[in-house]
Amino acid sequence: MDLRALLGLKALDDVQSALFVQPHPDDNEVGAGGTIAKLAAKGCRVVAVTVTDGRYGAVGAVDPADLARRRQEELVAACTALGIREHIELGFEDLGSYTEADVVEKLVPVLLDIRPEVVVTVDPWTPYEAHPDHVKTGRAVAECAIRLASLIVPQTPPAYVPLMFAFYASAYPNAAVDVTDYWPTKIRAIEAHESQFATPEWPALKAYLEFQAREAAKRFLGDGGDGRLAETFKLLSPRQLHFFPDAISS
Template sequence: MSLLDGQRSVLFVHAHPDDETISTGALIAEFVARGSRVFLLTCSRGERGEVVAGPLTALAGTVELARERERELDRATGILGITEKFWLGEPPARAAGLEIRRYRDSGMVWIRPGLAGPADDAAEDALSVAPLAEVTADIAALILRLRPSLVVSYDDGGGYGHPDHVRAHDAARAASSATGTAFAEVLETPAEGGEWFDLPEHFDLVTDALRAHASQLTVHGREIVHSGGQREPIGTSAGLRVQPRRVTPG
């Protein structure tokens, strides 16, 4: 039986707006097509994202960029068929008794092509420097509210090393363990112990959702062009690998 079969609901945990579409858009579309309810938890507004040259360029580094990225996420999730989306740190994705917290984009630096690392100027309220136990408790609160049959997030390297992706993985996996929920990491290439999915039938849908994130990327043919000029194919293939439970942080 495929991991895609029989999931009554799936919670995807992503660090920034557009991550859900770039790395898991086809998986989300396939779960929806198979009748699963799909929920999305986004951890930050991507406040430090670069902006594509054009009419939105002036938003870079401003408060309005976060608002624009919220609107872009609204459009993309509607296209993908996501049932409901949530922001980390806001109820119900906030541990009981704590005031609302807005986790900020931590930023990153390129270590080499394809591999990112932490920036040296992450703000005090950034996701990557927030206590892991607090982030875990917030995600666990949402899991307990939704009771998904599966939680999906990045692998332990955060896909390409972004510190917010790594923190999202660590906290989502710990929260899944604490709540007794199955957790699967996203694979970018086939790997031992994983299940691989080729889903070209969702290309048009994923492309439309990508276009919703107009501040961060443009679509040229079958490629994504990022704000920094990096190009990558529009992905419709991905893998999932279920991970064993971990001991939750104290």
């Protein structure tokens, strides 16, 4: 059985509109920067949402308010590098006491306004994911599917539920996007977040990201990867986000 065809799923880089929701400034770039750049270059409407202000994303003697301002500036630079023209900040405090329900409340109107074909975010079910902002963001995005498909969100016809949900940084990827031509753009966008990546560890991390991308290409793109680079995702239909235990292996 071709489950993807049955559920109406299609290639992630073949959509006309996409919403990328990240817990912090820089998560979209690390997890899906090449895909974002590829979609933007093809004329896809790409909208980015950042849930928190990233004010605690550092160690040492740094003022959180100053860091939040700096990260907002870096975010603008990264979006520009990727070709993102629309960006929304939800304004929650990094590592704050906001709830998953708070994120859902703010995301649902955004989804109803933009009506993207696919919503992309971090995978909250990846084993060992301990960051509460990642868990709350990923689960909130998934919960939006349930909310939009119920009477709890009043809708006038035609009712809207995203066609697909895609989760990056997933331990269970089932799809990949060839981002070979857009890898330098992804790296530039990541490096725009100087407060996070202008560190002695960055060269090793950059090498590891490329290693992951080459291994992903070998697994998903065929021909032994042929030297290409890929970003991976767990691509699911809204139907697979409720009462669908086989989703983990789909």
